[in-house]
Each structure stands twice: as C-alpha cells, then as structure tokens.
Amino acid sequence: MAEPILEVRDLVKYYPLTxxxxxxxxxxxxxxxxxxxxxxxxxxxxxxxGESGCGKSTLAxxxxxxxxxxxxxxxxxxxxxxxxxxxxxxxxxxxxxMVFQDxxxxxxxxxxxxxxxxxxxxxxxxxxxxxxxxxxxxDLLDVVxxxxxxxxxxxxxFSGGQRQRIGIARGLALKPEVIICDEPVSALDVSVQxxxxxxxxxxxxxxGLSYMFIAHDxxxxxxxxDRVGVMYLGKMVEIGTEEQIYSYPTHPYTxxxxxxxxxxxxxxxxxxxxxxxxxxxxxxxNPPSGCRFRTRCWxxxxxxxxxxxxxxxxxxxxxxxxxxxxxxxxxxxxVIGTA
Amino acid sequence: xxxxxKPSGARDGGPRLDAVELxxxxxxxxxxxxxxxxVDDLHVEFATRDGIAKAVNGVSYSVSAGETLAVLGESGSxxxxxxxxxxxxxxxxxxxxxxxxxxxxxxxxxxxxSKARRAVRGRKIAMIFQDALSSLNPVLxxxxxxxxxxxxxxxxxxxxxxxxxxxxxxxxxxPAARxxxxxxxxxFSGGMRQRIMIxxxxxxxxxxxxxxxxxxxxxxxxxxxxxxxxxxxxxEFHMGLILITHDLGVVADVADKIAVMYAGRIVETSPVHELxxxxxHPYTKGLxxxxxxxxxxxxNLYAIQGLPPSLLKIPTGCAFNPRCDRTQDRCLVELPPLVxxxxxxxxxxxxxxxxCHFWKETLHG
Numbered sequence: 001m002a003e004p005i006l007e008v009r010d011l012v013k014y015y016p017l018t019x020x021x022x023x024x025x026x027x028x029x030x031x032x033x034x035x036x037x038x039x040x041x042x043x044x045x046x047x048x049x050g051e052s053g054c055g056k057s058t059l060a061x062x063x064x065x066x067x068x069x070x071x072x073x074x075x076x077x078x079x080x081x082x083x084x085x086x087x088x089x090x091x092x093x094x095x096x097x098m099v100f101q102d103x104x105x106x107x108x109x110x111x112x113x114x115x116x117x118x119x120x121x122x123x124x125x126x127x128x129x130x131x132x133x134x135x136x137x138x139d140l141l142d143v144v145x146x147x148x149x150x151x152x153x154x155x156x157x158f159s160g161g162q163r164q165r166i167g168i169a170r171g172l173a174l175k176p177e178v179i180i181c182d183e184p185v186s187a188l189d190v191s192v193q194x195x196x197x198x199x200x201x202x203x204x205x206x207x208g209l210s211y212m213f214i215a216h217d218x219x220x221x222x223x224x225x226d227r228v229g230v231m232y233l234g235k236m237v238e239i240g241t242e243e244q245i246y247s248y249p250t251h252p253y254t255x256x257x258x259x260x261x262x263x264x265x266x267x268x269x270x271x272x273x274x275x276x277x278x279x280x281x282x283x284x285x286n287p288p289s290g291c292r293f294r295t296r297c298w299x300x301x302x303x304x305x306x307x308x309x310x311x312x313x314x315x316x317x318x319x320x321x322x323x324x325x326x327x328x329x330x331x332x333x334x335v336i337g338t339a
Numbered sequence: 340x341x342x343x344x345k346p347s348g349a350r351d352g353g354p355r356l357d358a359v360e361l362x363x364x365x366x367x368x369x370x371x372x373x374x375x376x377x378v379d380d381l382h383v384e385f386a387t388r389d390g391i392a393k394a395v396n397g398v399s400y401s402v403s404a405g406e407t408l409a410v411l412g413e414s415g416s417x418x419x420x421x422x423x424x425x426x427x428x429x430x431x432x433x434x435x436x437x438x439x440x441x442x443x444x445x446x447x448x449x450x451x452x453s454k455a456r457r458a459v460r461g462r463k464i465a466m467i468f469q470d471a472l473s474s475l476n477p478v479l480x481x482x483x484x485x486x487x488x489x490x491x492x493x494x495x496x497x498x499x500x501x502x503x504x505x506x507x508x509x510x511x512x513x514p515a516a517r518x519x520x521x522x523x524x525x526x527f528s529g530g531m532r533q534r535i536m537i538x539x540x541x542x543x544x545x546x547x548x549x550x551x552x553x554x555x556x557x558x559x560x561x562x563x564x565x566x567x568x569x570x571x572x573x574x575e576f577h578m579g580l581i582l583i584t585h586d587l588g589v590v591a592d593v594a595d596k597i598a599v600m601y602a603g604r605i606v607e608t609s610p611v612h613e614l615x616x617x618x619x620h621p622y623t624k625g626l627x628x629x630x631x632x633x634x635x636x637x638x639n640l641y642a643i644q645g646l647p648p649s650l651l652k653i654p655t656g657c658a659f660n661p662r663c664d665r666t667q668d669r670c671l672v673e674l675p676p677l678v679x680x681x682x683x684x685x686x687x688x689x690x691x692x693x694x695c696h697f698w699k700e701t702l703h704g
Contacts, residue, residue, distance in 0.1 A: 051558040052529075159646045189413040190585050191662075194629035194642035216558060219588075223631030223640065242636060260563035261633050262588030266611045269592055276567065277560045279514075280528040336634045 004039035005210050006063070006096075006178055011036045011072035013055075013062050017285060030285045032058040034234035035072070037311070040178065045204065045211040047225030047242070049218055049257070053281050055234040056214045060182045063212070064098055065089060076178075094124050097176040101183035103163030107155040113166055114151040117141070120173040127174050140169040143206075145199060161192035165199065172203065180212045185220060197224060218261050222246050230254045233292040234284055236311055240323025248321040250314060250330035253293045259335040273335065291328070299329045371405030374444075375547050375579045376425065376464075381439030383420050385650075386432060392650040394420040396603040397439075399677075402547060405577040409590040409611070412600035413647050418583045421600075422549045425581075426466050427456050443547075462492055465540035469552035471532035475524040481508075481535050482520035488542040507538040511568060530561035534568065541572060547579040554589065566593060587630055591615060596690055599623050602648050602658035605677055608692045619680045619693035619702040621663045657695070665697050 014029035033055045040046050048056050061067040062082075063074055069082040081092045100106035107116055117137045121128045128136040138148035144165040155163055164184060171179050181200065185193040201224065204211060215221050221228060222242055229239040230253065238251040249255045256275040263272070277296045282288055291309050294300040313322050314330035321332055383395035395417040402408045412418040423429045425441055427448065441448040443464065448456060468474040476484060485507055486500030495503065501520060508516035511534040524532055533553060540548050550569065554562040570593055573580055584590060590597060590611070597614050599607040599622065607620040618624040628641035645662040654660055660670040673696065680691040683703055695701055 051560060161646060189647060190587070190626060191413060191629060191643040192646065194640040195644075197631070198640055198642050218559065219631045219633040222633060222636060246633070246636075256560060258633070260559040262559075262562075262566075262586065262592045263633055264587035264591045264615065264627065264630055265632075266591040266594075266615050274563060274567075276564055280530060280561075 003042055005042045005077060006040035006212075007073070007075040007078075008039070008063070009037050009073040009075070011059070011062060011074060012070045013058055013067060014070045028285050031234050031287060032284055033062060034284075034287070036231075036234075036236050038229055038236060038239060040210050040212055041226075042177075042210055043204070043208055044226040045213055045224055047221035047228040048212065048214045048231060049216065049221050049228060050231035051257075051281060052216065053233075053284065054231040055284070056231050057182055059231070060098065060180045060212070060214055063180060064096060065093065090123070094127070094174045095176050096178045096180065097171040097174060099164075099167050099171045099179060099181045099184045102187050103160055103167050104155075104187070106167055107163055109155055112152050112154055113137075113141070113146075113158075116155070116166060117169045117173055120170065124174055136173070137169075140172055143172065143203070144169045145195075159192075160188050161195055164188060164196050168196075168199065168203070172207070175207070176209070178210045178212070180214070182214045183216070184213075186215065186217060193220070200224065218258060230257065233281065233287050235292055235326065237293065237327070238323070238325045239311065240325075244321060244323040246336065247334060248323070248332045249335065250317065250323075250325040250332050251293075251327045252297050252299055252329075254325075255333050255335045256296075261336075263336070275335065291326075293327075299327075301329075303328055369404050369546055369577050371403070371577045373404040375402050375404055376581075377401040377440075377442040378421065378425065379440040379442065381421060381424060381441065382437040383417070383424055383429065383434060384437055385434050387651070390651045393653060394434075394603055394650055395424070396653075398600070398603070398605055400598050400605065400608070402579040402581055404546065404579050405573070407573065407580045407582055407593055407595045409582045409584060409594035409597045410600060411584060411587065411590055411597055413585055415602075415647055415650060416600040417603035418600050419551055422466070422551055422581065422583055425549060426464060427460055428466075458492075461488065461545070462543040463545050464547045464549065465543065465545040467533075467536050467540045467548065467550040467553045469555050471529065471536045471556075472524060474536060475532065477524055480521045480523055481527070482522075485535065485539055485542060488539060492543055503542070507542055508535070510541070510572075511535070511538040513538075528561075529557055530564060533557060533561075533565050537565070537568065537572070541576075544576065545578060547581070548573075549581045549583070551583045552585070553582070555584070555586070562589070569593075587626065599626075602653050603650065604658065604694060605692075606659065606694045608677070608690065609680075610690045613688065613691060617702055619691060619698045620659075620695045621665055621697075621701055622659050624701060625662075625664075665695075665700065667696075669696055 011033055012035055013033040014031055016026045017028040018024040019027045050056050062069050065081060073080045074082050076092055084092060114137050117140055118133050121133050137151060141148045146162060146165050185196050188196060213224055225242050227241050228245040229236050232253050238254045249258055256277050259273060259275040279296050282295055288295050290305040290307055294304040309326045309328050311324050311326040313324050379399050381395055381398045385392040385394055398421050400408060410418045424436055436449060482501050482504040485504035489495035489500040489503050505516050505520050513531055513534055554565050557565060594611045596610050598605045601622050607623050618627055625643040629643055631640060643662055648654055648658055656672045657670045657675050660666045675694045675696045677692045677694040680688050680693050680698055680702060682688055
C-alpha cells in the first residue's frame, strides 16, 4: 500500500470561453479542475465526492488522457503521462481503464458482447493473441459473473446491472492496474447496486487493482473507499482516510455535504442536525476570490475572500484525526454521529 | 408530460366552480387526519409489442390530510404508474385501467366525467415530477407558466397572474423573485427549477400532492433544501403527500407510513419506524441490508440475488420467489395476500401488513 501508483500534481484543466466568429478571442475560461494534487496508492480505493459541476468527471477524463491537461502533472509509476502521445500514450492507457456511469449509452448497441469486451484486444493485440481472444472474453464474462455463453448476445438483451458487468469486463480486459469508476452504480436499481459493488471489491482483491471511485452517493463511497477526497468547484477541499472524512470532517463543505445525506433509519430523525447550505454552486467560469466556498459558508470572514486556503493539515489537529483540509477555520465537527 | 403546463385548459370556459363545489370541502376545511385519497385494488396494464405488461396488480393505499405516504420501489415496480392513474395522466392506450377504484374524498375519480376530473387535477391533486427541466416548457418564462395555473383555473388576468407567480416564487424562496419572474427555465439551476415545480403544484392550494422522485436528479445538499421546503409547506397547509421514491434514506427522513412495492403489488405496509426496525417482508429486509450506511463502515454488503422481474412475465406465486432466501414450494404456486402482521404475542401491529407466506419468520426470526 505504501507506494503511489498515480501521482497528481497541481493538475489544471480550463475550457476556454471564446467570443466572435471569425476571430475567436478568449474571453475567459471554465475552471473545471483548478490545481489538484493527490496520490493513488497501489491497491487502494480513493473515493472522490462532490456535487455535480465540481469537476470530478473532468478530473477522471484528464487522468485517462481523454482531455489534455492545461497544466500540471499526472505521474503513473513516476512517468508524467499528460504530455505523452503516440506509442507512449497507448502503452500507458493499457494500464488505466475506466468504467462509465451509464451502462445504457456506454455500450455500442450494434456490437455483440464478445466484440465489446474483445475490442481492447484489437488495439493491444499483445495482451491476447488472435486465436485466444474468444477464450479470453469468455473468461472475463465468467470473472464478472455472467454466463460465458452470452458472448454472442447484444447489450439490449441484458439488464442494467448485467450491462454494468459488461462494462467492468471491458475495463478489465487489458489487465490494467488502475480503474477509474465514474459513478458506476448510480444508474442501477437499489437492489442491484450492492451486487456490482461487491463485484468491484472482489475483483480488487483478486487482481490487486487500484480504484479511483467517483460518486455523489456518500454512503457508497464510504463503504468502498480507503481514502476519500472531497471536491468543490474544481478544488480538493479535504482529503483523508474514510474514517477521518466521515467521523472527523473539518471542512465546512464536507460537514454540510455529510449532514445533508439522508440516513436510512428514522430513529432520531427529529434530532438530526442538518446544515443547510444557502444558494447554489457558483459558476466555475467566475469562481469567488479566496476560498471558493466562502459564498455559501457560515464561517466566512474577511480573510476568506482574500487568501486562498491551502490543502494542509490544520495546526490544531493531532493524532488519528489529522488530515488535510483547505479551510482557514478548519475544526472537527461530527455531523453524522459516529465518533 | 405535465398536464399543468398545457394551455388547453384555459380555453374551455372560465372558472369551473361547479366541479369544485361538487367535491365539497374547500381549502380551509383541511384538517389533519381527514381521509383524502383511497386507492382500492387498482389494476393497470399496458399493451406492448411483446404482450400485456401488468404494471399494477391490485394496489390499495390511502392518504389523509397532513400525512406523508412514501411509496418505495425500484424501477418497474408500478409506483409511478399508480400515481399517474391517480392524476389521470396515464397514456391510454397503451395503458388500461382494468379494475379498481380511486376515491378522492369519497368520489371515484375513475368514474368522473373528464370535465370534473380536470377540475380536480392540479386544483385538488397536484403532482411534482422528477425532471423539472423536461417538465417545464423551455420557450415560456417561468412566470408565464406559473401564472397559467391561475389563468386556466380561475380566469385571472395576465397582470394579476404574474403577481401571483411572483408571490409563489417568494413562497418557495426563490431569491429576487420579482427580477427573475420573466426568466426562462434554463436560466435556473436544478434546485431552483424543482422549486418552481413545487410552486406550480402549490399554486391551487391542493389537498394532495404527489411527488414522483422529486429529488432524484438533485445533489444531496439541494435535495435537503427541497425536502425541507416540502416538509415546511406541508406543516403549514396540512396537505396530504404521496412521496414516490427508491431512496430509503429520503423515506426515513420524511415519511409517516410506507408502502413497499414490488412487481406491481404492495408487498409491505408499515409506519416508518417499525419498517426500518423490523421489516416483515424478505424484499424489504434485503433492501435495507443491501444499502451502505453513511454512519457505519460495514464489511460486506448483502446483495439481493437476481434481477427485478419483467412485467410481461411475472413469476407465478410470489413475484419475489426467484430472488428470495426463504422460498419454499408454496411460494412458487400460491400468491401471498397482503395480511395484517401480528407481534410475537399475537397482538395486532397497527398499519402493518406483509405479503409473504413467512412474514412471521421474517419479522420474528
């Protein structure tokens, strides 16, 4: 667990906003990811949570090199992959795979399951020589708990949960070391979510995978993650172990987020403390100065509008609760009643 | 989808007070506990290319003023179809109500003239939909769409309707309502759009609101705001609320009683606390065990095996039998009726019913 497999340093992704038809000039930028640093350790699951629009999916795309980073580094086993192209990029991509949110649109309806799962082998023939491919695909189907005889079926013949298993099998095909899961269960029925989560956990143990698990469902993230990072408007505002984030949250945003999650247990619902945030997420094209959360924060003071808080361990925090938080007034507050 | 946004209602005559009088009780008489709606043995099916899909197979539930009934179920369980039948917005055909009654204040909505029905819809029973963006008309300002309710139902003038719209927007706490009344739906955020949907549902001060997955498309922080707003408005006006959702967390927060649906039937009903503490149906029990908890780090998640059934081919006997841990021969042939559940001493547990042959073992075992 000690060595990082993926290191992200000051990663920035801006999407330019342009004006004019013939002579396009840039009038601003949507700051989707704005200076994020973290590590993904070998064999761990790092959960990324945040509201829609906070940049978590953009982060996934940049890590996959589906979008070019504006600046910053993504190091896979020490090698910066953001500037790679051609053969170098191809070989790195084999090791970082992705499982998408929507199993209905991420599988080509005109391809059989065998073709979908086997397509990665076309691009990376060294993983499975041509003669072995059918067998390799059937093994993969078996691994994700589908009948290997389904190889000639089409996606529409499967339910949502089964389709997500196909998506996972495709992600596993090239024997990657890192899998980025972008909301892998949010499109599934409640009774099927647990099956897919259990499968992901089982596969992690079996193949020693490292997961980056992006989701908005904080309960699922807690269940599956070893560490959790909280994003707000393109910034990482708090990161720590699952227990540090859920039992000892120090950033006001994390606290608000956690307190808003409905707990499936009506006992004591009248007593439950809920921090209601006012207003909506500001536009990432024009984020507030200083701390980006200050416009919705109840602790905000003069300093917050001037000075950008750094993601660091607050001075007052010691012992097992010590973890990094980007708030000038970071303070532990147990909002879900576990500690 | 939303009938409430269609301008057609405006054209055939002004205020339809006759229908309202027919329904008796006016707004002021809404006393908490007054029975409002009773669905009795409702059956709905859809003709599809592959056969008849039996979406609702004998659903009964009731709601009183001031009460929140949560209808819990996965996609395909029939929870939304039941709501659409109550509202009278089922697509017919292919849908068909084959049996049952929907009594609103004692009158069967299914036997009402379409004119009387229209007077009930929106004015007495209103609905909030999941996807506010596709439920609002993108080319009309929100003020126009909110005001339309008053113009259509009360024949209010345009100017007055706009004032009413501003008032409503303020009531659901949309900031700077006067400036934003002429804005279009796309200019609002998801949470604000859902507030506009709520405002629209509230505009006629209905007795009953049906909220179909009102917060599913929203972030948790916004979800909390919207659910709080709904609860607050309900406390103020004592309307009945049917909350349709698949989220066990949201249900635990707001519901008074719960009906759990599976394959077009109610498999369990219960007051909210009892259901979470001691479920009496294996499906409910499985669901509760399969969701990860925010406040505790569990080890392994229990997973209900298999998939929800196709409505074209609902298993014989108990529909849950292919996925259940307790299945025995009896479950394969005999449809379990929804029976009252008793505690260990044999005393009645008020409000609790289970449609499982082995509810005793599930509840007490």
